[in-house]
Every structure is written in C-alpha cells, then in structure tokens.
C-alpha cells in the first residue's frame with residue numbers, strides 16, 4: 364500500500380484527492396466536471412462576481428494584494444481579476460498557491476499580465492511561506508484536503524486589517540455534496556467541508572457572513588441529472604478505481620448513483636471573514 368493514501372491503515376480521501384489532481388488525467392477529469400456543473404461561462408464565478416465581489420468595500424482601492432489558495436488551473440482567479448480590472452480598473456499583486464504541478468503548468472499568467480503581477484507557490488498551502496497582508500484571500504473549492512484546523516488558523520493570519528477571506532464551497536445538502544458522498548464511501552477519513560470551516564470560525568469567535576447562492580448548471584434534462592451519468596460523462600468514475608490500484612478495496616461507485624438530485628440542489632456557500 365502506498366503510505367501517501369493510507370490513514371490509520373485505511374485509505375485517505377484527502378491524499379487520494381490531492382494525488383488525483385496532480386495527475387494529467389485527474390486534471391482533465393476535473394476540468395470536464397467543472398464544465399458540466401458550471402457551464403462554459405463558469406456560473407460559480409458569475410455568481411461570485413455579481414453577488415459578492417463587486418459589493419465589497421475593499422473594491423474602492425485601486426491596487427489589491429490577493430492570495431488564491433488551491434487555485435487549480437487558475438481559470439477562476441483569471442476570470443475574477445479580469446472582471447474586477449474591467450469593471451473597476453483595479454490592479455493586483457497575486458500570490459497563487461497550488462500543490463499540483465500539472466495544474467500549476469496550466470495556469471496561463473499571460474492572460475492577466477496587463478493587470479496582475481503573479482508569484483507562484485507550487486506546494487501545499489500548509490508549507491507555503493506567504494507574505495500576508497492581503498486585501499483578498501480566496502479559498503474556492505480548495506479546503507477539502509486541509510489536514511486540520513491549523514490550515515484555517517493560517518488562512519486567518521493572512522489578510523490585512525481591512526482584508527477579507529472569501530471561502531466558497533458546496534452547501535452541505537447540495538448536489539455536489541451528494542456526489543462526494545458517493546465518491547468517498549470507502550475512505551477512512553473525510554474531507555474538510557464548509558461545515559468544518561464554519562465550526563472552526565465559531566470556535567475562534569471569528570466574525571463571518573454566509574452568503575448562499577445557486578449556480579447555473581450545464582445539464583438540462585432530468586434524465587441527464589442522474590449522478591451516475593455525470594460520473595460517466597465526467598470520467599470521474601475512475602477516481603476510486605485509481606485509488607484501488609494503490610491498494611484500496613474500493614468498489615466502483617457507478618452502481619451506487621441511483622439517487623436523483625435536482626439541479627436546484629446545486630448550491631454554493633460563501634463564508635466571508637468580516
């Protein structure tokens with residue numbers, strides 16, 4: 364058994380998830396998955412830009428220090444910063460943290476070179492020596508593999524006195540939460556979820572605001588909305604099988620996806636540190 368995916372003798376979903384996203388295959392599967400769930404236009408970023416970002420008081424500055432934690436292929440932060448540049452003529456310095464070499468390579472900084480100065484940190488967020496003092500810290504669907512609450516404490520140390528943290532994740536009862544439940548059934552540990560973040564913030568007496576929003580979905584008909592079809596279309600069904608080759612007893616989850624979740628179940632939750 365590969366020790367990287369083992370936790371207490373069993374399999375760690377956090378480690379498997381990080382390894383999956385560090386492979387070319389995983390990167391492509393995740394990209395397909397995002398296009399299916401959020402459309403080509405990326406309805407998650409549209410929701411974030413329209414419902415949250417453009418209303419933030421920090422936007423009235425003309426230069427922002429930004430950190431993106433687990434930025435993936437960078438497409439989302441590119442869309443976000445381009446939106447803020449085009450609408451408010453803001454300029455930025457961005458520290459971009461991503462543990463997957465494949466995804467870091469896919470980050471096309473040229474697309475924002477006219478308004479953003481980028482520093483790349485190809486490593487785990489937990490190991491990154493970040494300068495801090497940020498106006499905006501983004502954690503977009505990237506908290507799931509955090510080892511423990513120490514990562515949250517590190518995040519809270521990063522903004523400056525008027526800075527905010529924007530953490531976006533699927534809501535606990537959402538469609539994506541349902542998919543993850545199917546995926547994660549055979550693992551010993553569980554992902555760090557928005558509920559864990561909220562509990563940690565409450566334990567720290569940290570003020571925060573929760574803004575629920577619903578994202579537009581690329582899949583139309585009810586028939587298409589069966590999670591097992593989505594597994595197969597996104598080719599994510601091989602995620603548990605890949606882990607199986609690393610020693611898991613994991614069964615294919617294709618057969619377990621009989622629950623039908625409605626598109627209105629797709630929701631995102633955004634916790635903002637005030």
Ligand SMILES: C[S@@+](CC[C@H](N)C(=O)[O-])C[C@H]1O[C@@H](n2cnc3c(N)ncnc32)[C@H](O)[C@@H]1O
Pocket residue numbers: 381384385432433434435436437439460461462463466486487488489502503504505506507508509
């Ligand atoms: C679901 S993807 C989201 C990527 C991007 N934020 C987006 O919304 O498209 C999660 C990303 O976080 C990265 N990630 C997860 N845990 C991490 C950690 N502890 N340190 C650095 N990157 C991490 C993964 O490699 C992956 O690229």
